[in-house]
Amino acid sequence: MCSLRVLWFLLIGLHLTNAVVHQSLQDARQEQQQLVQRYIKTLNKEEGAIRLVGGDAEYEGNIEVLHNNKWGAVCDDEWDAAEGEIVCRQLGFPGLRRYTHSGYFGPARRRYWMDNLFCEGHEEELTQCHFEDWGVNDCDPSEAAGVICHPPRGAARPAALLLPDDRPLPKYPIHPSSRLYVRLRGGRSRNEGRVEVRIDGQHWGSICADGWGMLEANVVCRQLGLGYASEAFQTDYFGGANVSRPMLSGSECYGNETELADCLHHDHLHGVVSCHGSRQHVAAVICDYLSPDLVVDYYEIEQTAHLEDRPMLLMQCAMEESCVSNEAYQIQRDDPNWRYQTRRLLKFTAAAINAGNTDFRPFKEKNQWEWHMCHMHFHSMEVFATFDIFDLQGRKVAQGHKASFCLEDSSCLPGVPKKYNCANFGDQGISVNCSDVYLYNLDCQWVDITELPRGSYILKIAINPEFKVAEMSYDNNAAICDLFYTENYARVDNCHLTRP
Secondary structure (H helix, E strand, O other): OHHHHHHHHHHHHHHHHOOOOOOOHHHHHHHHHHHHHHHHHHHOOOOOOEEEEEOOOOOEEEEEEEEOOEEEEEEOOOOOHHHHHHHHHHOOOOOEEEEEOOOOOOOOOOOEEEOOOEOOOOOOOHHHOEOOOOOOOOOOHHHEOEEEEOOOOOOOOOHHHOOOOOOOOOEEOOOOOOOEEEEEEEOOOOOEEEEEEEEOOOOOEEEEOOOOOHHHHHHHHHHOOOOEEEEEEEEOOOOOOOOOOEEEOOOEOOOOOOOHHHOEEEOHHHOOOOOOOOOOOEEEEEEEOOOOOEEEOHHHHHHHOEEEEEEHHHHHHHHHOOOOOHHHHHHHHHOOOHHHOEEEEEEOOEEEEEOOOOOEOOOOOHHHOEEEOOOOEEEOEOOOEEEEEEOOOOOEEEEOOOOOEOOOOOEEOOOOOOOOOOHHHOOOOEOOOEEEEEOOOOOOOEEEOOOOOOEEEEEEEEEOOOOOOOOOOOOOOEEEEEEEEOOOOEEEEEEEEEOO
16 A cells, blocks of 8 residues: 555656646646546556556557456557547546557557457446457457547657647658668568668668558568568567667558558658667568458449348347447346337448458467357457448448458359358368358348438448458458438448458
8 A cells, every 4th residue: 555655646746747837726626636537547456447558658658458457458450539539538638639550659568458449439438338358359469559649738748749730750751862672681581571671872770660560561572572461570589679770660551552662651861760669679571472362342232231120139149249339238228128129220241252362361270269159150250341331521420340250151153162161160261262251131240320310421341451361452352332321221332442
């Protein structure tokens, strides 16, 4: 107890050191109350407390949550601004400046406690949102979720972020007058290793690992003529920053660039290198000439989309998998006759064909698959597809929550034998020139739109949306369609392929 009090007074002292002169006694009391709100749950080690780690200031970092008196990370699967706002609010900061993913503040330091978070926005704490059960995840250390909150009044900001309009560090392609050379070093073969770069005649150096992922790795493998990325790492396994000093940071690729120089980076002309995570971890890749390539069949979506008003009595399995909106769970909690209520569902068939040159296999190993009693088979991927509805201003207004997926060869082109089957603990995957088809009559193959006003919207269906499994290209992994919704019917048309 004594040590807890000492820590509390240290925090108060640290905060007062950076404080500004208050305009009134009321301002001082309000700031004190915000400080108490920010730290009390953490100091008391209360279940569900959260904290930020790895950042350069108290208001930024990867998120850790306390469960069973142990801290754990939060995975970035389905992580967006809705969840980030709740984190900043729970910690008592003025609001969210931006959310981060792909281990922006370094790899996760501990086990993942939370994955596939879905928040409506009204929750007071992160643990009030829907998520996979505690510790259930399919995430690697480079998928840590984080936030950058608006700083409290008077807080000192890191020098790297001291921009006049409070924006993050700007990023640019490598200047046309410069030449960026790329190579791999430290690997067991020429197809793997840490990524090293040289700008013009300077010395070789590594790339800061913050935010490094499959999109950036694919560009490196393409530029080196080594095929496609099969793995993207934030690691010192192939030698870290102590072996090769970082020359670039903030690397961000769309994924279809021909050279790494075409991607965005922090300003190399002025020597800006800003690494938030472990100073030893650098960007690394493994390349392969074989890779799957999934393509969404948007014609199937257009032809099968329809409405169904479904009694909640028939949706109990789906509700266990968080396949309905939060309002349905409120009805279940508050109304003893909730089973006789109905939910309006936009249903459709989703199909994906593998047009690559090797099979699409699950991210998880077979011994990590989960048995689902409702479906009577194992699920090998927690997030294989996402279903989102946006208004015409681009705001997400509804989304589907299919908790996990079984991958199999539902149909194949003539002459191609089926290899994968979900039944009897069979191997799962999608063979080359075969499709995995999720029919509209399956559980969770829908978006719950009960509370959605009638009107025009955008429907987005994406597969492998978090790039967990390597592919040749992600530019055909999503379909964006027009959705017209009335009292009696819904029409989906004008679909086209895009990136998740």
